[in-house]
Amino acid sequence: MKKHNIFLAPHLDDAALSCGDLICKLVTRDEKCTVITIFSGSPATKFLSAAAKQFHSNCNFGNNPIFHRKMEDKNAMRLLGCEYKHLDFLECLYRADEPENHIYSNLNQIYCYNHDKDKNYEYMVEKALYSEVKDSDVVYAPLSIGNHADHIMTKILYLDYQRKYRGKFIITKIYFMFLE
């Protein structure tokens, strides 16, 4: 059976920039690779925090940079010969526990995972990820150096999954990821 490698990418660009060379090597060996980008949902533009507005201004893609980042990611995946899935969960910069009550309301807060306020979201992401991964898959997850909240959540879910299903995977790996 053809080996299937799954790369759990918190954001659009994480897997291509962190593991592009590895993906290229695996594809050349005729192994299947799929990048699952978790936080690639588009936010409701009328409830953007000041931090999100600042980020959009930095990106210079108007109020919906996710659209452009998805296009860029699709091109990168095509160049790597890799399959991809874009899940619709929101980046931490857009998450709110109530409308207009953003959990990470300034850019400094995104490097400290707020487990209390994010635990419901974590549960939803967990359910979605568990349905994407099969026992025989080789899974790559971020090491989350830099402590970005979305990277931390991804790593927590990956490690929980390993704990619950220890021994079911053939191989699981954590890949290195630089500061954002």
Ligand SMILES: [Zn+2]
């Ligand atoms: Zn990232």
